[in-house]
Amino acid sequence: MVVVDKENFMGGTGIAHFEHVMMADEMHGMNRVYAKVTLKKGCSVGYHVHNGDGEDYFVLSGMATLDDNHERTLYLKPGEHYFTPS
Incomplete structure (x- = not known):
């Protein structure tokens, strides 16, 4: 690794x-x-930004704050995930 x-x-x-x-x-x-x-x-x-690829976020611990293309703010807790496409 x-x-x-x-x-x-x-x-x-x-x-x-x-x-x-x-x-x-x-x-x-x-x-x-x-x-x-x-x-x-x-x-x-x-x-x-993601052009031609995506990304998946999976939160193991803590809190994640994501800016979704300046359209909304997401708050993820442990066990939650978000996929951002191209």
Whole structure:
């Protein structure tokens, strides 16, 4: 498993801790990221869009706040998930 810390990921704050289950080349173009991502309180991933790919968020602990294309704000609790399509 490849583990990487990314500071200010996509313009976010703090450190996003990635534990990659599979790397992009192992998924043969079917996906780009398959990882457990840990964000400590106050850390974030910056706003970004998905063109040609989607992303699924599944919350293990804590609370996640998602900006859905500036149209609505979602608050996810442990056990909840959200898929953002292309």
